[in-house]
Amino acid sequence: MTQDDPLAAVFRADDVPAVDPAFRIAVMQRVAARRLRLELAARLVAVAALFVIAVLLAPVAGALAQPLGPVFNDIPAVLCLAGSAALAGYLWLTRRIRLPLV
Amino acid sequence: MPRHDDVALVAAARGGSDAAFARIVDRYQGPLRSFLVRVSGSRADADEIAQEAFLTAWTRLRGLREADRLKSWLFSIAWRKARTRLRSMARSRARDAAWLDMQPDHEAPQGEMALAVRQALAQLPVDQRAALALCLAGGWSHGDAAAILDMPLGTVKSHVGRGRVRLMDLLDAGDSSTGRGE
Numbered sequence: 361m362t363q364d365d366p367l368a369a370v371f372r373a374d375d376v377p378a379v380d381p382a383f384r385i386a387v388m389q390r391v392a393a394r395r396l397r398l399e400l401a402a403r404l405v406a407v408a409a410l411f412v413i414a415v416l417l418a419p420v421a422g423a424l425a426q427p428l429g430p431v432f433n434d435i436p437a438v439l440c441l442a443g444s445a446a447l448a449g450y451l452w453l454t455r456r457i458r459l460p461l462v
Numbered sequence: 463m464p465r466h467d468d469v470a471l472v473a474a475a476r477g478g479s480d481a482a483f484a485r486i487v488d489r490y491q492g493p494l495r496s497f498l499v500r501v502s503g504s505r506a507d508a509d510e511i512a513q514e515a516f517l518t519a520w521t522r523l524r525g526l527r528e529a530d531r532l533k534s535w536l537f538s539i540a541w542r543k544a545r546t547r548l549r550s551m552a553r554s555r556a557r558d559a560a561w562l563d564m565q566p567d568h569e570a571p572q573g574e575m576a577l578a579v580r581q582a583l584a585q586l587p588v589d590q591r592a593a594l595a596l597c598l599a600g601g602w603s604h605g606d607a608a609a610i611l612d613m614p615l616g617t618v619k620s621h622v623g624r625g626r627v628r629l630m631d632l633l634d635a636g637d638s639s640t641g642r643g644e
Contacts, residue, residue, distance in 0.1 A: 367626065370633065371599035374576040376499055376508075378492035383509060387487050387516045388480060394517060 402457050410449070472529035475520070483523075487516055490536055493600060497537065500595035501544050502551075503584045511547055515540035534602075537610045541592060548588055582632035586625055589613070593621035594629065 471489075474482030491512065498508035518539050526535055583591050589611070596607040597618070608618045 374579045376495040379488050384487045390517050391520050
């Protein structure tokens with residue numbers, strides 16, 4: 361469209377302002393909300409996967425723990441192991457996740 | 463607008479930079495919203511569609527193969543959303559029209575000319591409107607418009623040619639009827 365085109369001025373009369381900060385803020389709020397939903401979904405999937413793995417490994421872990429019975433009688437050691445497992449789980453679940461956005 | 467800037471902004475936004483994505487929004491919100499106002503005929507609808515388009519763009523940014531074609535990619539997303547929305551809006555438009563007519567100064571565009579343009583555009587088929595909005599108002603080439611609208615090149619040229627004549631006729635008719643009324 362050239363400057364001489366009579367429709368140029370006609371269309372310019374209905375142009376939206378080039379930059380509207382309120383519009384940008386609205387878009388970025390929706391982006392933040394979607395990112396939150398994606399991260400929550402990713403963490404939910406991770407927790408579900410951990411639970412499934414724990415259920416699947418429970419019989420094996422039980423069999424392996426049989427000979428270790430005397431060891432588990434030592435309460436401080438059990439607490440130490442459980443605490444370590446809980447800490448490892450916490451660190452893993454709260455790690456920064458790089459989302460596959462495609 | 464240098465396209466290498468777009469490439470850098472896309473790379474930064476893909477890396478998680480919200481500031482880079484906000485700059486993309488600022489860079490293209492004006493032309494995109496103007497295009498959508500012309501297609502939808504409503505500032506509120508255009509803003510809603512534009513927000514959805516930017517949100518979809520953020521989600522699919524990693525899938526953008528040619529970052530230097532960011533602008534046309536954004537327009538094609540917006541066009542697809544606008545087309546879908548306009549179809550559903552057409553069904554509810556009649557129901558809403560009576561209510562909107564009762565509202566004082568409902569979404570009045572700035573000035574008589576803007577109002578005349580919107581009224582004239584509203585009488586064109588949506589595909590023709592979109593082709594006109596891109597090629598005549600937005601300055602896109604016919605080829606780029608064809609890619610954005612996912613139409614054959616010949617169809618876009620035909621839409622622009624016929625739409626231009628019809629738009630001029632409608633605007634002339636509006637002027638003469640206004641003149642007669644004075």
